[in-house]
Amino acid sequence: GAVVSQHPSWVICKSGTSVKIECRSLDFQATTMFWYRQFPKQSLMLMATSNEGSKATYEQGVEKDKFLINHASLTLSTLTVTSAHPEDSSFYICSARDLAGGTYEQYFGPGTRLTVT
Amino acid sequence: QKEVEQNSGPLSVPEGAIASLNCTYSDRGSQSFFWYRQYSGKSPELIMFIYSNGDKEDGRFTAQLNKASQYVSLLIRDSQPSDSATYLCAVKRDPGRRALTFGSGTRLQVQP
Numbered sequence: 226g227a228v229v230s231q232h233p234s235w236v237i238c239k240s241g242t243s244v245k246i247e248c249r250s251l252d253f254q255a256t257t258m259f260w261y262r263q264f265p266k267q268s269l270m271l272m273a274t275s276n277e278g279s280k281a282t283y284e285q286g287v288e289k290d291k292f293l294i295n296h297a298s299l300t301l302s303t304l305t306v307t308s309a310h311p312e313d314s315s316f317y318i319c320s321a322r323d324l325a326g327g328t329y330e331q332y333f334g335p336g337t338r339l340t341v342t
Numbered sequence: 343q344k345e346v347e348q349n350s351g352p353l354s355v356p357e358g359a360i361a362s363l364n365c366t367y368s369d370r371g372s373q374s375f376f377w378y379r380q381y382s383g384k385s386p387e388l389i390m391f392i393y394s395n396g397d398k399e400d401g402r403f404t405a406q407l408n409k410a411s412q413y414v415s416l417l418i419r420d421s422q423p424s425d426s427a428t429y430l431c432a433v434k435r436d437p438g439r440r441a442l443t444f445g446s447g448t449r450l451q452v453q454p
Contacts, residue, residue, distance in 0.1 A: 249373060259441050268446040269386070291386075318385045320442075331442060336385040 227253045229321050231334035238309055238341055245305045246268035246337045254299040259331065260292075263316040275302040301305030309341040345369060346433050346445035354451045361418040363365065363448050365431030368412070375407055375414045376432040379425075386430055390416065421452045 228251040238244050248258055255279045259296075261269040273283045273294050273297040281294035293305040308311055317337050347366050348451035355361045363377075374393050392398045392405040392414065404417040418425055428449045432442040 268444045271441050271443070274441055329390060330391065333387070335386040
């Protein structure tokens with residue numbers, strides 16, 4: 226099956242610093258990747274849709290200048306949390322659609338747990 | 343009204359019983375429906391997807407879709423303790439939107 230990886234799996238950073246999270250599709254090409262955020266005991270909330278070679282589409286309420294998304298290739302998207310604050314502490318999960326897939330299935334990465342102190 | 347609604351649970355069933363998980367959605371234009379299982383601290387994993395009204399079976403799992411009632415359910419037969427997790431219902435709303443909208447999830451506990 227299709228595999229999506231994320232790096233790092235967890236990160237602790239100080240308030241005010243920036244953190245970059247990578248999402249890679251390992252055995253397929255993905256023109257579209259999605260970034261979700263999940264707070265404890267809550268569901269996944271879509272933050273943005275990342276399109277290869279173009280600007281990301283952000284959901285309402287998500288600051289695009291704070292959450293920078295780059296989708297430079299068909300296998301890599303990055304999310305940078307700039308000037309992180311404790312309220313940004315969350316579980317960040319990416320997913321990707323297989324370019325050649327005939328279904329609407331999305332493959333999820335294992336997630337990155339961010340803790341801002 | 344939330345776009346995708348689920349009872350948060352916990353739903354507790356004895357081992358070997360049938361677990362029934364329910365989900366309703368508000369957008370009649372929704373076209374595809376997914377059930378994900380999420381263990382604590384892990385990302386979701388796809389169990390089943392369904393597009394057409396009726397039932398779809400895969401092993402111990404059966405997804406049921408009723409578009410007229412805007413209702414989708416997941417039945418787990420012969421529930422096992424390893425099935426204990428949070429089950430997320432997700433909906434793809436229309437052709438122009440490729441992202442999934444998730445419900446808040448139902449926590450299932452299978453008692454040995």
